[in-house]
Amino acid sequence: MPHIEATSSSEDFLKSLGFPTIDVHETFTHFDFTKPGRRVLLIGPMGSGKTEFAARVWRDAAIAQKKGEAVRKLTSTGSVDRRKVFFIRSEIDGARFTDYPEDALAYRSGYIRCGDNIARIKDSFGLEQVIKDNPTVGTYIIDEASFFDERLAYVVRNCSLEKGCMFIFPTLVLNFRRDLFNNTARLMLDIATDVIPLTAYCEHPDCMDSAFYTYRYYSIGGKECPALFFDPLIIVGGDKTKDSSLEPNYASRCDKHHYLPGKEYTFFTLKPLGEAAGRGDSAPLVKEIEALKCNKKASILYSNLQKSYGDSPDGEKYLNSLLPDYTAEKALSFLFCEQNLISEQLLQRIVFDLELDINYLTKTLSDNRRPVSFDQPYLL
Structure with missing residues (x-):
């Protein structure tokens, strides 16, 4: 930068x-297609311009392709030409940018059309197939690479070394918890040759500081409700602002205005309850999950938030995190999907006994790659 x-x-x-x-x-220059084997991470919070930067690469490539044989030799390794660009998105990202054409490389302020040089893939095997089907393409832009499996990092590294292809990744490396997004993000950092960090203005209405973090919140009756730390890691939805308990909203935020309630509770209370349940003592966990569903003020979570933030200037905002629905379902999903502390049988038993929302859990568990069928009651 x-x-x-x-x-x-x-x-x-x-x-x-x-x-x-x-x-x-320094001069903000055109993109360099002459160097083989680069693996470029474009990182920053949502709204920082990662995909727009990728669109600029696409436009630079279109200009570079008009040049002559001498330039082709500079930008090529064997049969691949890095001026030929292909754009890839995840299949689970299909709900975003629904107002744009199917072949659009879309970002928040516009889009460019990619024609046949665009695909949606499910996993790293899909990427291998795209590379095989496009033997002369030398640059691949893979949007939100952290959505894919860890194997993707090594497919990318090997292809870049063997064929001289360049890969560009407009991607979140940090999730809404300000943690590394997942193992894929960690491996992408390991194999990267270049990292270009982007920032945005903090989207808090009273702030102009630089934002490095993606903030997740729900809007309930016009109130900003920060997502709890154990909110599902992946929630597939659109990019439009919603007033809903089902789909969150996102904003770029600075340190001061990135609210993240429930982190202490997650590790101090929820995870130990899950560990005890995994050892056979599920009663305390069931009691807490029932409180989160039926009477949140009776939960340990409420007591923890009240103690931690009740007297702070932003106390009301932190307590707003309890307004969205599905808190009980989210807690169970966290213990099952991310921590692997409770079995599928125990999950189903709690879901049916407490009459939790099966539709919400089915979608959430599937989006987070731990699908469970609730068609039949659990077996004792």
Whole structure:
């Protein structure tokens, strides 16, 4: 990314020419397609312009393709030409940008059309097939790579080394919890040759600081309700603002305005309850899940939030995190999907005994790659 050159020697030189002192930035140049094997991570919060940067790469490639044989030799390795660009998205990302054409590389302020050079894939095996079907393509833009399986990182690394292909990843590396998104994100950092960090303005109405984090919240009756720490890691939905307990909204936020209630509760209470349940003592977990469903003020979660944030200036906002529905379902999903602490049989027993929302859980568990069928009652 461009950075400010502010050395005393440059300031003295400008003064000697009679110019006022100014900040001189590096030139924001066109994209370089001559270097083989690059694996470029574009990282930053939602709204920081990652996909728009990728669209700029696409436009630069279109210009570079108009050049002659001498340039082709510079941008090619064997049969692949890095000026030929292919755009890839995840199949589970289909709900986003529904107002755009099927072949659109869409971002928040517009889109460009990719024609036949676009595909949606399910996993790393799908990527291998796309590469096989397009033997002369030299640059692949893979949107939200963290949505894919870990194997993708090694498919990318091997292809870049063997064929000279370049890969560009506009992707979240941190999730809404400010943790590494998942193992795929960790491996992408391991194999990257270039990392380009992007920021955005903090989207809090009273702030102009740089935002590095993606903030998840629900809107309930016009109130901002921060997502609890154990909210499902992946929630597939659209990009439009929603007033709903089912689908969250996202914003880029700075440290101060990135609210994340329930982290202490998750590790201090919820996870130990799940561990005890996994050892056979499920009664305390069932009691807490029932409170989260039927009477949140009777839950340990409420007591924890009240104690931690009740007297703070943002206390009301933190407590708003209890307004959305499905808190009990989210807690169980976290213990089953991410922590692997409770069995499928125990999950089903709690779901049926407490009459939790099966439709919500079916979709959430499927989106997070731990599908469970609730068609039949659990077996003792």
